[in-house]
Amino acid sequence: MITDINSPLNDIIRIENVSVRYLLPGERILTFKEYAIRLLQGRIKYIDFNALQNVSLRIRKGEIFGIIGNNGAGKSTLLKVISRVLIPTQGRVWIKGKVSPMLELGAGFHPELTGRENVFLNGTILGHPHHQIEEHMDEIIEFSELGAFIDSPIRTYSSGMYARLGFAAATTWEPDILILDEVLSVGDESFRRKCEMRMKSFRNGHTTSILVSHSMETVLSLCERTAWLDHGTLRSVGPSTEVIAEYRQAQAGA
Amino acid sequence: MKTSEELIYDSARRGPVALEELRGIFQYRDLIYQLVRRDIVSRYKRSVLGIAWTLLQPLGMMIILSLVFSTLFQSIKGYPTYILSGLIAWTFFAQTTTAIINQIVWGGALLRQIYMPRTSFAVSAIGTGLVNIALSVIPLFLIMLVTGLPFRWSLLFLPVSMLLLAAFSMGVGLIISTVAVHFPDVAEMYSLILTAWMYLTPIVYPERIIPETYRWFFNFNPMYHIVKIFRAPIFEGVIPDMKTLIVALVVSLCTLFVGWLFFSKRADEFAYYV
Numbered sequence: 001m002i003t004d005i006n007s008p009l010n011d012i013i014r015i016e017n018v019s020v021r022y023l024l025p026g027e028r029i030l031t032f033k034e035y036a037i038r039l040l041q042g043r044i045k046y047i048d049f050n051a052l053q054n055v056s057l058r059i060r061k062g063e064i065f066g067i068i069g070n071n072g073a074g075k076s077t078l079l080k081v082i083s084r085v086l087i088p089t090q091g092r093v094w095i096k097g098k099v100s101p102m103l104e105l106g107a108g109f110h111p112e113l114t115g116r117e118n119v120f121l122n123g124t125i126l127g128h129p130h131h132q133i134e135e136h137m138d139e140i141i142e143f144s145e146l147g148a149f150i151d152s153p154i155r156t157y158s159s160g161m162y163a164r165l166g167f168a169a170a171t172t173w174e175p176d177i178l179i180l181d182e183v184l185s186v187g188d189e190s191f192r193r194k195c196e197m198r199m200k201s202f203r204n205g206h207t208t209s210i211l212v213s214h215s216m217e218t219v220l221s222l223c224e225r226t227a228w229l230d231h232g233t234l235r236s237v238g239p240s241t242e243v244i245a246e247y248r249q250a251q252a253g254a
Numbered sequence: 255m256k257t258s259e260e261l262i263y264d265s266a267r268r269g270p271v272a273l274e275e276l277r278g279i280f281q282y283r284d285l286i287y288q289l290v291r292r293d294i295v296s297r298y299k300r301s302v303l304g305i306a307w308t309l310l311q312p313l314g315m316m317i318i319l320s321l322v323f324s325t326l327f328q329s330i331k332g333y334p335t336y337i338l339s340g341l342i343a344w345t346f347f348a349q350t351t352t353a354i355i356n357q358i359v360w361g362g363a364l365l366r367q368i369y370m371p372r373t374s375f376a377v378s379a380i381g382t383g384l385v386n387i388a389l390s391v392i393p394l395f396l397i398m399l400v401t402g403l404p405f406r407w408s409l410l411f412l413p414v415s416m417l418l419l420a421a422f423s424m425g426v427g428l429i430i431s432t433v434a435v436h437f438p439d440v441a442e443m444y445s446l447i448l449t450a451w452m453y454l455t456p457i458v459y460p461e462r463i464i465p466e467t468y469r470w471f472f473n474f475n476p477m478y479h480i481v482k483i484f485r486a487p488i489f490e491g492v493i494p495d496m497k498t499l500i501v502a503l504v505v506s507l508c509t510l511f512v513g514w515l516f517f518s519k520r521a522d523e524f525a526y527y528v
Binding site for chain 1: 261262263264265266281282284285287288289291292295296299300363364365366367368369370437439522525526
C-alpha cells in the first residue's frame with residue numbers, strides 16, 4: 001500500500017487496486033423504443049463484467065514495461081486506464097507526465113490527407129503544439145523513409161508505409177510515456193529492428209514505454225519487467241524472464 | 255515537453271469535468287485548428303471545384319427553392335435574398351449539429367484510444383461551420399447585388415447573430431450526441447426531426463402566411479427567433495428588435511450551458527459505449 005502518494009519515488013505510473021467494471025446489457029438493446037418498453041416492464045438486466053479486478057502496479061521512469069496475457073485478459077483495458085480514456089470504477093490511477101499511445105489507422109489519421117498533414121493532425125491529438133511538430137517534421141520523414149510520399153494522401157500508402165509513419169509520429173517526441181499496443185507485429189523485419197532500436201535508445205532515458213505483445217521474443221528482448229494479466233487479474237509481475245516462464249508453464253498446462 | 259514533467263494526472267483528484275473540459279479546449283487549441291482544417295480540406299479534396307462548393311451549395315438550393323416557390327410568394331420583394339438568408343442560418347444549424355452527433359457516435363475510435371477534451375469534436379464542428387458560414391456571405395452579397403437589395407450598416411450586426419446561432423447549435427449538438435451515444439437510433443431520428451423542424455421555421459415561406467391562430471406556437475421554436483435575428487440585418491436592413499434579440503440571446507446561451515454540463519456529466523462514460 002502506498003501511504004504518501006506524493007513521496008518522491010521514481011514511479012511514473014501508480015495503479016492502486018484498480019477495477020474496471022463494464023455493464024453489459026443482458027441482451028443488446030439499441031433502440032430507444034425497445035429500451036422504453038423494457039424499462040416500463042422492469043426487464044432491463046445487466047451483466048457485470050469485470051475487465052480488471054483489483055490490479056495494482058507501479059511502473060518506473062525510463063523502463064520498458066511489458067504486458068502479456070491471452071485475449072480478453074484486460075490488457076487493452078489497462079492501457080485505456082493509463083491513457084486516461086477509462087476512469088476506473090474503483091481504485092486510483094496516478095500518472096506523471098504525458099501519455100502518448102501510437103494511434104491506430106482510422107483513429108488519428110485521415111485517409112484523404114497527406115502524410116505531412118496527418119503528422120500535424122496526429123501530433124496535435126497527442127497534445128503537441130503546432131510549432132513543435134514543425135521542428136520535428138524532418139526527423140519524422142527521415143525515420144519513416146517515406147521520402148516524397150509524405151505529400152501523398154495516406155489512402156495510397158501500403159500498410160508498411162503507414163506503420164512506419166505511425167511509429168515515427170508517436171516516438172519522435174520522446175514522450176513521457178509511450179504506449180505500444182501490438183504495433184511491432186506489423187511491418188517487415190528491418191522496420192521491426194529499427195523500432196526496437198529506437199525503443200532501446202529510450203531505455204533509462206526520458207521515456208517510459210509500455211508494450212503489449214503476444215510475441216514473447218519481443219517482450220523478452222525489450223522489457224526488463226513484465227506483468228501477466230489473466231481474466232482481469234494480475235497473475236504475476238516481475239523480471240520478464242521469470243514472468244514469461246510462468247506464463248508459458250501455465251499455457252502448456254492448460 | 256519541459257512543462258509536461260509537472261503534468262500529473264490523479265484519478266482520485268479530478269476537478270469538475272465541465273471545467274476540465276473547458277481548460278482542455280484551451281490547452282488543445284492547436285488540435286481544434288487541425289480538426290477544423292481536416293474537415294474542410296478532406297471534404298473537398300477529391301472534387302474538382304473544391305471549396306467553391308461551400309458557395310455553390312446554398313446558391314443552388316436558393317435557386318431551386320426560388321423557382322419552386324416564386325409563383326406562390328411572388329409578392330415578396332427580394333424573395334431570393336429572403337430564402338438565402340434563412341437557408342444559410344438553417345444549413346449552419348443542421349450541418350453542425352449533425353456533424354457533432356456523427357463524430358461522437360460513429361467517430362469515437364479516438365475517444366477510445368487517447369485522452370483529449372471530449373468536447374473537441376463539438377467545438378471543431380462549430381469552427382468548421384463558422385468558416386463555412388463566413389464564406390457563404392459571398393454568394394449572399396452577390397444575390398443582394400443582383401436583386402437590387404441595398405447594403406446597410408445593419409450587416410455589421412451579422413457576426414453577433416452568427417455567434418448566437420453557433421452557441422445554440424453547439425448546445426443542441428452536445429445534448430443530442432450525449433443521448434445518441436447510448437441510443438444510436440436517436441441520430442437517425444434526429445435527421446427526421448430536422449426536416450420537420452425546418453418546415454416549422456419560416457425559411458422558405460414568409461411569416462405572414464402563418465395563420466393568426468398558430469402564431470403563438472412559433473414563439474416556442476428557438477430557431478424562429480434565431481433565424482429572425484440573422485435575417486433582419488440582411489433582408490430588412492435593420493438591427494433586430496429588442497424582444498427577439500433578448501429571447502435569442504437567452505435561449506442560445508442557456509442551451510449551450512445546459513448542453514455543456516449535460517455532456518460533461520456523461521463524458522466519462524463515453525469510452526465505455528462508443
